[in-house]
Amino acid sequence: MCTSEETKILVRPQTCRLFDTGHALQLTCGESLAPVDVTFETYGRLSPCRDNVILVIHALTGSAHAAFWNTPQDRVPGWWHGLIGPGKGLDTDRYFIVCANLLGSCYGTTGPTSLNPATGQPYGLAFPQVTTADMARVQKALLDYLEIPRVRAVLGGSLGGMIVWQMAVQYPDLMDIAIPIAGTPTASPWVVGFNEVARQAIFLDGDWQLLKNDPVHLRQASKRGLKLARMIAMISYRSEVSFQDRFGREQVAEVPEQPFSEEFCFQVESYLHYQGEKLVRRFDPFTYIVLTKAMDWHDISAGYGNLERALARIRARVACVGIDTDRLFTAREMRDAAEWLRKLGKPATYHEIRSPHGHDAFLIEFDQLNALIRQILEDAS
Amino acid sequence: MCTSEETKILVRPQTCRLFDTGHALQLTCGESLAPVDVTFETYGRLSPCRDNVILVIHALTGSAHAAFWNTPQDRVPGWWHGLIGPGKGLDTDRYFIVCANLLGSCYGTTGPTSLNPATGQPYGLAFPQVTTADMARVQKALLDYLEIPRVRAVLGGSLGGMIVWQMAVQYPDLMDIAIPIAGTPTASPWVVGFNEVARQAIFLDGDWQLLKNDPVHLRQASKRGLKLARMIAMISYRSEVSFQDRFGREQVAEVPEQPFSEEFCFQVESYLHYQGEKLVRRFDPFTYIVLTKAMDWHDISAGYGNLERALARIRARVACVGIDTDRLFTAREMRDAAEWLRKLGKPATYHEIRSPHGHDAFLIEFDQLNALIRQILEDAS
Numbered sequence: 001m002c003t004s005e006e007t008k009i010l011v012r013p014q015t016c017r018l019f020d021t022g023h024a025l026q027l028t029c030g031e032s033l034a035p036v037d038v039t040f041e042t043y044g045r046l047s048p049c050r051d052n053v054i055l056v057i058h059a060l061t062g063s064a065h066a067a068f069w070n071t072p073q074d075r076v077p078g079w080w081h082g083l084i085g086p087g088k089g090l091d092t093d094r095y096f097i098v099c100a101n102l103l104g105s106c107y108g109t110t111g112p113t114s115l116n117p118a119t120g121q122p123y124g125l126a127f128p129q130v131t132t133a134d135m136a137r138v139q140k141a142l143l144d145y146l147e148i149p150r151v152r153a154v155l156g157g158s159l160g161g162m163i164v165w166q167m168a169v170q171y172p173d174l175m176d177i178a179i180p181i182a183g184t185p186t187a188s189p190w191v192v193g194f195n196e197v198a199r200q201a202i203f204l205d206g207d208w209q210l211l212k213n214d215p216v217h218l219r220q221a222s223k224r225g226l227k228l229a230r231m232i233a234m235i236s237y238r239s240e241v242s243f244q245d246r247f248g249r250e251q252v253a254e255v256p257e258q259p260f261s262e263e264f265c266f267q268v269e270s271y272l273h274y275q276g277e278k279l280v281r282r283f284d285p286f287t288y289i290v291l292t293k294a295m296d297w298h299d300i301s302a303g304y305g306n307l308e309r310a311l312a313r314i315r316a317r318v319a320c321v322g323i324d325t326d327r328l329f330t331a332r333e334m335r336d337a338a339e340w341l342r343k344l345g346k347p348a349t350y351h352e353i354r355s356p357h358g359h360d361a362f363l364i365e366f367d368q369l370n371a372l373i374r375q376i377l378e379d380a381s
Numbered sequence: 382m383c384t385s386e387e388t389k390i391l392v393r394p395q396t397c398r399l400f401d402t403g404h405a406l407q408l409t410c411g412e413s414l415a416p417v418d419v420t421f422e423t424y425g426r427l428s429p430c431r432d433n434v435i436l437v438i439h440a441l442t443g444s445a446h447a448a449f450w451n452t453p454q455d456r457v458p459g460w461w462h463g464l465i466g467p468g469k470g471l472d473t474d475r476y477f478i479v480c481a482n483l484l485g486s487c488y489g490t491t492g493p494t495s496l497n498p499a500t501g502q503p504y505g506l507a508f509p510q511v512t513t514a515d516m517a518r519v520q521k522a523l524l525d526y527l528e529i530p531r532v533r534a535v536l537g538g539s540l541g542g543m544i545v546w547q548m549a550v551q552y553p554d555l556m557d558i559a560i561p562i563a564g565t566p567t568a569s570p571w572v573v574g575f576n577e578v579a580r581q582a583i584f585l586d587g588d589w590q591l592l593k594n595d596p597v598h599l600r601q602a603s604k605r606g607l608k609l610a611r612m613i614a615m616i617s618y619r620s621e622v623s624f625q626d627r628f629g630r631e632q633v634a635e636v637p638e639q640p641f642s643e644e645f646c647f648q649v650e651s652y653l654h655y656q657g658e659k660l661v662r663r664f665d666p667f668t669y670i671v672l673t674k675a676m677d678w679h680d681i682s683a684g685y686g687n688l689e690r691a692l693a694r695i696r697a698r699v700a701c702v703g704i705d706t707d708r709l710f711t712a713r714e715m716r717d718a719a720e721w722l723r724k725l726g727k728p729a730t731y732h733e734i735r736s737p738h739g740h741d742a743f744l745i746e747f748d749q750l751n752a753l754i755r756q757i758l759e760d761a762s
Contacts, residue, residue, distance in 0.1 A: 029640075129640030189628040189649035190621035196650040197613045203643045204605055206587045212641070224585055232578045232613060240571035240711055247570040249680060259510030260593070260670055262584045266677065268570035269577040289641055296647065299630060327708065330621055 011068045011078075015039045015108055018141040021117075025103075025138065028131040028302075035117070038142050039108025040064045040100035043084055044092035046148075053148050054090055055139065055175075056080065056099040057156030057163045059363075060233075060291055061283055063107035066099040067092075082366030089373035095152065102163070103138040104130040104290045112286035113218050124215035124286055132159075132298040136166040140174065153377060154316075155179035157362035158329065159291065162187070162298045169300045172315040177380045179373070181321040181362045182329045185307065185337055186299040191328060194236045195292040198229035202285045212285075222285040227276035229288060234275045239325040239358030243268055311344055318348040319376045321362075328359040351376070390466075392449045392459075396420045396489055399522040402498075406484075406519065409512040409683075416498070419523050420489025421445045421481035424465055425473035427529075434529050435471055436520065436556075437461065437480040438537030438544045440744075441614075441672055442664055444488035447480040448473075463747030470754035476533065483544070484519040485511040485671045493667035494599050505596035505667055513540075513679040517547040521555065534758060535697075536560035538743035539710065540672065542702075543568070543679045550681045553696040558761045560754070562702040562743045563710045566688065566718055567680040572709060575617045576673040579610035583666045593666075603666040608657035610669060615656045620706040620739030624649055692725055699729040700757045702743075709740040732757070 017037050019025040024034035041064045046053065056066050058079065067084035069077050080099075084090040090097055101109035104127070112127035119126070143151065154164050154175045161183015168178040184191075202208055205225025211217045247268040256263040264270055304310040318341055322334030331352055341348035353368050355361035362369070398418050400406040405415035422445045427434065437447050439460065448465035450458050461480075465471040471478055482490035485508070493508035500507070524532065535545050535556045542564015549559040565572075583589055586606025592598045628649040637644040645651055685691040699722055703715030712733055722729035734749050736742035743750070 125641050127640070186630060188621060189624040189630065189647065190616075192647050193616050193624060193649050193653055196645060196647075196653060197609065197616065200609050200612065200643075201582060201585065204582065204585050204609055228578065228581050228585055231581065235571075235574050235578065240569060243570040243574060249567060249570065259508070259674060260506050260667075262581075264577060266570065266573050266577075268574050272574055272577060286641075293640060333621075 008072060008074075009068045010072065011041050011043065011065075011070060013039050013041050013064055013070065013108060016142070016145055018138060018145055025134070027128055027134050029129050031128040033110065033128060033130075036103065036110045036138060037108070037114070038100050038103075038110075038138060040098060040142060041066060041078075042099075043067050043097040044095050046096040050148055051150070051152070052095050053143075053151040054095045054097050055143065055151050055154045056084070056090070056097055057139065057154065057160035058099060058102065059156070059158035059160045060295070061279060062160070063105070064099050064101040064109075065107070066097070079363060083369050083373065089370035089377075091374075098142070098146070098148075100139060100142050102159075102291070103135045104287065104294060106284055106287040109138070112290055113284055116215075119215075122215040122218050124218055125212060126215075127286065127290060129293055129297075130290065131294055131302075132163050132166045133170060133302065135163050135294065136170050139163070139167060140171055143174070151175050153177040153179055153380075155181065155373070156183065157181040158183050158359065159295055161329070162295065165300050166298070168314045168316050168318065169304070169310045172313050175316045177376065178314070178316040178318045179321060179376060180318070180334075180337075182323050182326050182334065182359055184329055184333050185311070186301065187296050188329075188333065192296045194233065194328065195296055198232050199289055199292060201225045201228035201232060202289065208285060218286055219284045223280050226283065226285045226288060227273075227280050229285075230279040231272040231276040234272055236328045237358060237360045239327055239356060241325060241356040242358055245356060247271065307340075308344065311341055311346070314341065314346060317380055318346065319351060320348060321351045321353060321372065323353045323355055323359060323361045325356060326359045326361070349376075389453060389455075390449045391453065392422050392424065392446075392451060394420050394422050394445055394451065394489060397523070397526055399519060399526055406515070408509055408515050410510050412509040414491065414509060414511075417484065417491045417519060418489070418495070419481050419484075419491075419519060421479060421523060422447060422459070423480075424448050424478040425476050427477040431529055432531070432533070433476050434524075434532040435476045435478050436524065436532050436535045437465070437471070437478055438520065438535065438541035439480065439483065440537070440539035440541045441676070442660060443541070444486070445480050445482040445490075446488070447478070460744060464750050464754065470751035470758075472755075479523070479527070479529075481520060481523050483540075483672070484516045485668065485675060487665055487668040490519070493671055494665055497596075500596075503596040503599050505599055506593060508667065508671060510674055510678075511671065512675055512683075513544050513547045514551060514683065516544050516675065517551050520544070520548060521552055524555070532556050534558040534560055534761075536562065536754070537564065538562040539564050539740065540676055542710070543676065546681050547679070549695045549697050549699065550685070550691045553694050556697045558757065559695070559697040559699045560702060560757060561699070561715075561718075563704050563707050563715065563740055565710055565714050566692070567682065568677050569710075569714065573677045575614065575709065576677055579613050580670055580673060582606045582609035582613060583670065589666060599667055600665045604661050607664065607666045607669060608654075608661050610666075611660040612653040612657040615653055617709045618739060618741045620708055620737060622706060622737040623739055626737060628652065688721075689725065692722055692727070695722065695727060698761055699727065700732060701729060702732045702734060702753065704734045704736055704740060704742045706737060707740045707742070730757075
């Protein structure tokens with residue numbers, strides 16, 4: 001991975017208005033939303049016949065900034081920089097990569113922190129519940145705006161993987177290959193359970209109850225609750241093996257003497273607190289609630305009768321990628337999804353990333369990801 | 382399992398004072414505690430030569446009430462009733478079973494909700510941090526009080542399993558067999574992580590901050606926080622397979638329309654809320670914090686230099702029992718513990734319960750538990 005200052009490739013995020021009054025976005029819930037702005041980044045060059053496009057979809061707290069740097073001062077590149085670049089699995093010398101911030105998120109695309117035209121204030125509680133189907137619709141609208149009729153592949157991990165499934169069902173002719181990574185056709189009750197306890201942490205925060213109706217203080221509402229929500233989620237993103245390898249029973253420098261102290265004693269706790277605080281600085285509770293609810297309601301069968309009929313719509317090759325230690329979206333679920341497609345006569349394959357890191361392996365295991373994605377794309381060409 | 386009214390065997394819990402002023406309990410933390418009362422139950426008959434005793438140790442929110450009924454009105458029997466009784470794995474026709482409420486708990490043994498003799502009020506925040514070594518010491522003191530010099534077996538699950546390890550190291554000549562079930566020689570950082578997010582849920586509750594210094598309102602302090610702590614813990618006690626089998630994507634009868642509603646939508650959420658509310662009615666946040674902290678600090682090597690030296694002290698046969706789907710104390714950890722003992726030349730065995738239910742299988746899979754415990758006890762006799 002490139003880290004030296006002089007070789008930093010800078011990428012500007014772009015924002016476009018895809019829906020507006022008179023051409024509002026019709027949401028699954030029945031409401032309509034306008035305007036809808038979308039922020040996206042692209043890497044590589046669009047071929048003259050526009051046939052080298054790969055659409056990348058980010059996870060729960062991700063953004064359009066998937067690779068390279070936005071400013072010379074940025075210390076870290078985008079979240080999938082290990083996979084996107086010249087000669088990498090998503091080779092920017094060959095492909096034109098598009099990544100857009102999801103509908104309902106807080107990194108430039110319209111979401112609960114955006115201005116509500118009805119009030120001139122951020123939406124906050126007034127933001128409608130969007131679904132993964134709505135998110136897929138906005139991704140498709142962006143491709144239309146970019147005049148890209150068809151893409152080589154759509155891929156993403158976690159919530160991003162869920163939206164890959166949604167797009168494969170919703171737009172069967174849009175892509176050659178769908179690559180859902182550690183993201184399932186429907187949200188399991190296990191995922192719903194983790195999301196619900198995280199949301200309840202937000203609701204438990206006194207500041208949420210005080211400030212949730214005050215759109216001006218969106219980010220102040222539930223700092224402690226959002227922090228705890230993230231701490232809970234972080235456990236589900238990792239694995240017992242990774243915690244053991246990394247932290248063991250190492251204690252912090254100053255272990256509190258008071259038994260009821262709210263300070264922590266072990267490095268693993270310090271890590272969880274640190275991760276929680278880090279998210280609070282870049283996210284907000286409204287977005288967290290909207291996006292986790294969208295995950296919970298994610299079910300590709302919605303509108304198609306049942307899961308089999310939804311899967312039967314898919315015309316893309318589907319390469320399902322599981323992670324052997326994933327404790328949130330299990331490898332078994334990913335393997336089962338491929339199996340189900342094959343039973344329906346679809347050309348589906350299952351691939352497994354072996355990693356101690358659990359769910360987050362899709363953001364860590366770049367050696368395997370590069371080899372795997374390269375292989376999947378080559379097999380299909 | 383016996384459920385009909387007429388065959389209900391009633392068992393009275395008994396309470397004894399094991400430590401008092403002048404003979405206080407010396408705690409690992411350096412403080413001393415007096416008085417220490419212990420509530421316990423016994424099942425079966427003590428043989429004339431007192432050689433048929435089995436000590437059962439309960440888990441985090443358990444009690445001394447391991448089997449049968451305390452009153453004719455009780456709807457459910459004790460927590461291990463499926464394993465304890467005439468002809469069962471822990472056969473009350475052969476064995477004299479003892480189960481005592483743990484030091485620091487809230488079911489009759491001295492803990493944070495007990496009266497502090499210095500103030501005449503419940504201890505609350507003034508209760509010292511007890512350890513699994515202290516808990517083991519109190520279990521041993523109870524056996525001394527009952528004039529039982531040696532037991533056939535000590536067994537327990539989860540925190541109970543941790544204390545089995547502690548007793549096997551601390552009192553090598555006390556038992557023939559140690560049977561830790563889904564409980565490890567030291568607390569893993571994974572367990573510490575789950576415990577910490579649960580405690581932070583309590584700390585996040587405004588009522589905790591308001592009432593924690595008011596020992597009179599122990600149980601009112603952090604009802605919502607304790608509820609969320611339990612909801613988080615319940616996920617770790619179950620498995621993705623059990624949630625899928627039991628709940629799938631079933632919705633509740635009245636799904637809230639408001640996206641930011643604090644009401645839930647899916648049956649799995651309803652279940653977690655129900656379990657949280659159930660615990661709040663029978664537990665308190667002070668006990669929850671003290672016992673989870675004791676779990677976090679659980680490390681049989683404490684005082685013995687390192688883990689190998691601690692394990693080398695063990696003279697009992699050790700039958701380690703793991704659960705294949707356990708997401709909290711993994712089967713791998715239990716297998717590794719048996720392996721480590723064997724490397725030290727100890728007669729250790731590993732046994733696995735196969736279940737979809739995750740960690741809680743030790744409270745559910747009674748067919749397997751009965752067969753397994755019977756076999757382990759017979760092999761050793």
